Amino acid sequence: MELPPLSWGIMGAGRVCHDFVQALKSIPHAAKVKTVGCRELERSVEFADQHGIPNRVGSYEDVAKDPEVDICYIGMLHPFHYENAVTALQNGKHVLVEKPSTCSECDTKALVRLAQEKGLFLMEGMWTRFFPAVEKAQELVKSGTIGKVVAVHSDFGFNGGDVANYPDHIFYNLNLGGGGLFYVAPYPVAAAMQFLGPAFPSRIAAAGVKDKLTGVDLSGAISLHFEGKGIASLTYNIEAETPEETIIIGTEGRIKLLSPAHCPTAIEVTTKAIGRGNTTTIRHDFPLPDPPASVDASGGFNYPNSNGFQFEAAAIHKCIRGGRTSSDQYTPDEMLAVMHVLEECRTQLKIDSVE
């Protein structure tokens, strides 16, 4: 039986909101965008006209109050995620909040609690989990193809200077959530959690390089220990393009999520026979579907592989129409554990102060 599509309300008219709306155009059976609202009505109107969105409003709150909206996409900068996700939930809307879920463990906990009280769906936008390549990796790990997982290596880094004027861009603005920890590190941390969690790591150690002028963290290395399970070695930065791979290492082999590992379309599965170096590697490809012509006509995408947002949105449609308030592919417990790690790293790196 065909389940009716979800009506989305988009909070924000920035780059990721544009990409998300573009990706929804591939799944009209599961999603339609009803409303967009940002801080200035004029820009909401421009965004709505660009994407053919019927309702346009002049504030985030008015998106939450629109009776035609089922679910709000919280797509503005992360320091504003918490208050707007609360407004959406208080107005009876399901919520998909972009990464990082909030800027503190306490706020993420409060969000999870509120969604549970209200019986509403809540998820952080960890879209990586819904890529077919990652689903395949998860399935192979579950079926024991690489034995027992003992370690995860994951990194993500890009040269922020390619797109951002130093020091004026948001990347370098502490008050607006700048720095690599919140922009980039959620992905490697969530990768570790997927294959070694969901329990909180028993040890967390972070080292990083802070920018002297702005105080934001330019790079970081995070080591995690998961009691009785294994270790994760994670790196991130906003100054250089890294290989951006995630490697899940097991006693009988390993799986590599190929670059860009936060939104991958291919994996390599290496299995071993007896003896060191005696391995076989097979590659599996999961190309992204082509977007409809209307997507090119309305500006394409800003970020790599953004058409993959459709996988996340299609999964949310199934969850909500199936009466669920969370997804097994990225649970509230994992969202909390990721924020726990980010907050501990933030403390260790002393990110609140400009030295």
Ligand SMILES: NC(=O)C1=CN([C@@H]2O[C@H](COP(=O)(O)OP(=O)(O)OC[C@H]3O[C@@H](n4cnc5c(N)ncnc54)[C@H](OP(=O)(O)O)[C@@H]3O)[C@@H](O)[C@H]2O)C=CC1
């Ligand atoms: N999942 C993914 O692949 C991606 C996720 N993200 C996440 O999405 C969020 C937005 O990123 P992105 O779209 O790239 O950002 P942009 O710089 O393109 O847009 C900024 C967004 O933040 C809003 N905003 C609210 N208050 C302020 C303020 N005081 N100053 C500036 N902007 C403000 C803007 O709102 P308005 O429109 O109302 O002006 C706009 O929606 C971040 O939390 C980021 O981590 C980003 C990129 C990709």
Ligand SMILES: O=C1OC[C@@H](O)[C@H](O)[C@H]1O
């Ligand atoms: O989540 C993200 O944040 C930073 C972006 O540059 C990246 O492409 C995106 O997916």
